[in-house]
Structure formats: structure tokens, C-alpha cells
Amino acid sequence: MLKVRDLRVSLAEEPKQILKGLTLDVEPGTVHAIMGPNGSGKSTLSYLLAGREGYVVDGGSAELDGANLLTMEPEERAAAGLFLAFQYPVEIPGVGNMTFLRTALNAQRKARGEPEIDAGSFLKLVREKAKALKIDAEMLKRPVNVGFSGGEKKRNEILQMAVLEPKMCILDETDSGLDVDAMKLVSDGVNALRDEGRAFLVITHYQRLLDHIRPDVVHILADGRIVQTGGPELALEVETNGYADILGRVA
């Protein structure tokens, strides 16, 4: 589903290469985790795939179901089924959560040539999804993420994911700022979305999120490259021995 080949990416503002030949294949129905120390390029990878400005692609490719992601606008990537759950979800004063969700959903449907969803069906859909994430009506009414706690913001990201039903979900450090209960809610939300047509790329610094969202494949990212790939046991090894040990071994 997601196919990244020898991707090399620099910052637009300074001549500094962050990703230095990253290759990755994520198949439908699987959960891949990318772990790595700070500064290894984890957030750059997620932002780049989602289409954020500020990066220059020096080489390589990234495709979603055969379509070249790198030439698409962010909204086109979203309509094609890519979703990034932000590490730091943005607050948008003045835009109600429901309005935002409905605008996004209908924009995607329109882009795919599907009919827009009517207000009643939409309300029903959101209420149902929100309930599972313990997001109450009050939170839905408030402006997007404004005054939300860290946990509420992350739950709101998962709600968006549940409503938009993307096929390729990237979770960028979704565990940061979460307490144990919130981690469980968020993980349950993600696990509920797992199915054979959908894939996940879970980017995290710590292993603990992976206790809740069990990955099929774990990659270690260091200095802009994937240096090791393995099963869930690789995450446990990081937890026990830290990154230094693994990095020392592959160096």
C-alpha cells in the first residue's frame, strides 16, 4: 500500500539532509512501527508523506497504491486515503469540531466523486464513533482542539481518523503527552479500525504504545535510514537496552 524507495529529503530552509535513503513497504492489513531516537527523522517522514511544506525531496519516491504521493497536494493525499494523526494537533479557534469534520469528510467525498453526506447521517455517524472514544457532545461542539487537554486532542485525532476512514494511517508520536487511561482509549480506538484493507504506520519513541497497538513489523530509524527491521520483539529490545545498543551493533 505504502511504498517508499530510497527517499532523501532535506529541509527547505537550510541545506541539511534529514532522510538519507529511506525504504519502506507497508502492506494492507498490517501495522508497522517506526522507532527511533530523537532527531532520527521520524517526524520529517510523517510530515513529508502528508505533504507539509518546508522540505525538499533530493531523491527517491513515495507511492500510495501506485500513485506518486510527492506530486500531490495535501488535500489530494487525504482524499486518496492518507491520514496523519499529528503529534501536536493544531487548535483552530472559531471553527467548530463538527463543522470541521463535516467539511473535511464532504471535501474528501467530493474529491472522490462520491455524494456528500447529509446532516442527519453525519450526526449519527460522529456520535457513534465519538462514544467509543469517550468524546462527549460538549467536546464536539467546541472549536477544534481549543482548550482540549493533551489526551483530548489525541482522542480527537483518532475520532477524525474513524470518521474519515483512511486506508493508510500514520500516527506521529500519538503516545506523547498521554496518561495510561488516555493511552488505552486511543489504542482501543486505533485497534477498532484495524482491518485487512487498512494499514498503520505507528511512529513512536517509546515501546509502551506498542503494548496496546501490537505491530506486525518494527523498524528502527536512525540518522535518516531504517537500520533494522524485525518483529515486535525488536521493540522490546529497545525498551530493555535502549537505542544505543542497537545502533552500536548496526554501525
Next chain:
Amino acid sequence: MAALPQAKADGAEALLAARPAPAKGAAWAEAAREAARGRLRAAGAPARRDEYWRFTDPAPLLAEGPRAAALPLEEVQVFDEVDALRLVFVDGVFRPDLSDEPRLDGVEIQPLSAALSADIHWARSLYGALEAAGQNPVPRPLAALNTAQADTGFAIRVTGRPARPIHLRYLHESEGSEAMIRHIVRLEAGAEATLLENGPAAARFNKAMEIELGEGAALHHVRAQGRDHDRLAATHVFARLGARAAYRGFTLTTNGRLTRNEVVLDLAGEGAKGHVAGAAIGAAGFHHDDTVFVTHSAAHCESRQVFKKVLKSGARGAFQGKILVKPGAQKTDGYQISQALLLDDDAEFNAKPELEIYADDVACSHGSTSGAVDEDVLFYLRSRGVPEAEAKDMMVLAFVEEAIGEIESEPLRDVIRERIAAWLARRKV
């Protein structure tokens, strides 16, 4: 006092000579007009060098022969869908044939000219009085001109809680028209009403309104200035609030060449609340100026000023807002925010927030910002599938939402939101 520069003195005479004198009213009204002429002569015509006109060149408001293309009268207008008592002016002249019968339970409505020819106590004590008080400490010569020259408008006295809003609509048919409109409004103790205003009015428009709110009275005042690209307008709202009275004013401005909206509030009775808000959106050739002066004369009063401007390709915005807290006005709660969203590098916003406080137990805050579209928010919206243009429109609407939130009625908020959305759809900001 220093002698007035000759140009300002000549300018004042020219303004007075530009229109025929209004039909004679009662002796008290003629005295009020004569006093207003005196105030205009003392202040002189406004000039760019005046501190109060630093950000807005008044020349287009003074030059002879204003011209502005008229819009088709039959066009769908803002507030059309609101069930209201409609009073329609065309090029500054009241048109009974286009208006509803001016009758509404809880309200007395009569033409200004009739009120100024009779001996109506409230009209007599209000006409020109708030405008005169509002000349201090900064002169407002165009308001004095209005008191001296206006002969059309309404005297509205609200004694109860009318079921429907009163809607004053100003249409513009003649390209070279110049309108001078004046309303006086009094709400008796405990009365509550909604006043709507919209329309281009004329090629050039000088409108003033004096509002007296009795104890516990509440006036909701929503204005929409839009559509006409060449509009030149100077408007003044003077309101004096009695104890626990509330004035809530909101103005939407789209398009127009030069619009100066001045609001002068006097929170005269304890516990009064005065809220003034505005949203202005314009592109090339647009100049919008909000000038607000709020005086806290009594204790335990609350005031809010919330002004948002969205400016693009050479559009300019100005905000001058002052909160004056008089001695003894303890427990004052004053808030002021003015913000501009600059959609490109050509747009310009000037703000002059001022606080002047002579009481020691008050909470006053003010803030002013101007900035471009927040790229993080834009990316977030786009990453959820919202196309860039639509995302920017959402951000514009979100930006002005705090000002729209000052309107109490949710249906009226929706009318304003739809109006802005329609403008954005047409202009593709």
C-alpha cells in the same frame, strides 16, 4: 485656543454650503442645528493632519461630486429573510411606498422632520445632545454637520419589547447622490429592541444615530455595509447607557472605498454593558476605519470592543479605540481587541489602542495583532482533505467569529456568517 487653519475653516463652510438648509423645524430644533453649526465651525473640516484622522484621509468624504455606481434595487439583500418591520430609504429619501407601515407594538416611530417640528420632550433633550457631548475630547465634525443638516431619518421610541426587529434599509439608485441621515432612538426603562441596518444608501453617506437607553433597557444593533465598491461613508453612533442598560452593536463591512464608522459610548449608569464589534473584509481599494470611544462614567460597568479585519491586495484597515475610565468608575471591566488578517503583503493595518484610567479598582485589557494566515492551521485543514481555497475561507470565517459572537441572536449570527461566506465565494480571497 489656537486659531483654526484657514483651510479647515473654509472646509467647514464648504460642507455647510454643499447642501440646502433643511426645512425649518421648531425653535428648539433650529437652536440645536445652530449650535451644531457652531461646533462644526469651531472644529473645522477634518484633515489628514488631524491626529484623529492620521490613518484615514478624509478628503474623499469632503470632495465635491461623489460618484458611485448604483446597484440594482431588486437584488437580494441581507436581512431579507428576517421577519422585521422594514423602513426603506432610497438615496437618502424615505420611501413609504417601499416600506412597511411604521407601526409596531411597543414602539413609536415618526419621521425625524416631524419630531423636529413638534415639541416632544425626549426628542428635544436627545437631538444633538449626545453628538455635542461626543465632541469632547476629540472633535467629530462630520457628526456636527449631520446634526446641522440632516432632515431625514426617524425618531424611534421603544416603550416595550417589540416582537420584530426594526430594519432600516438604505438603497442607492442615483450615481451622484449624497445622503445625510439621522436617527434618534430612545429605549424606556426595561425596553428591549433589535435594530437592523443595511444598504449602500448613496454615492456618499453621512449617517448619525443618537441612542439613549433607560434603566435596564437593551438594544441589539446589527449593521451590514456591503456590495457597493465605491461607497464613501462616515457613520456615527452615539449611545448613552443608563443603569444596567445594554448596547450590543455589530457591523459587517464588505467592499466600499472608504468607510469610517465611529462609535461613542457613555456608560453613564451603574452596571451598564456596552459591546461594540465589527468584521470588515476587503480587497484592493478598500479602506476601513473603526474609531471607538468608550467612556466609563459609572461603577460596575462592562465594555467590550472586538474588531476583526480581513485585508487583501492593497486593502487598508485602521482601528482607533479608546477606553476612558472616569474617577469613581470602580470595578470597571473593559476589554478591547483589534486584529487584522493580512492575506498578502500589500495589505496594511494601523491600530491605535488607548486606555486612560482615573479609577484604581478596574480591570482593563487591550490587544492588537496583525498577521498572515497561520500555515500550521492551513496545513492541518488540508491534511484532512479540505482544499486550500476552502481552508482559507474557513480560516477567514474563524478569524471574524469572535466579533460575530458579540451578536446575541444566533439566527442573526448565521445571517452574517452566510453573508461573509457568499462574499468569499464571489471574491475567492
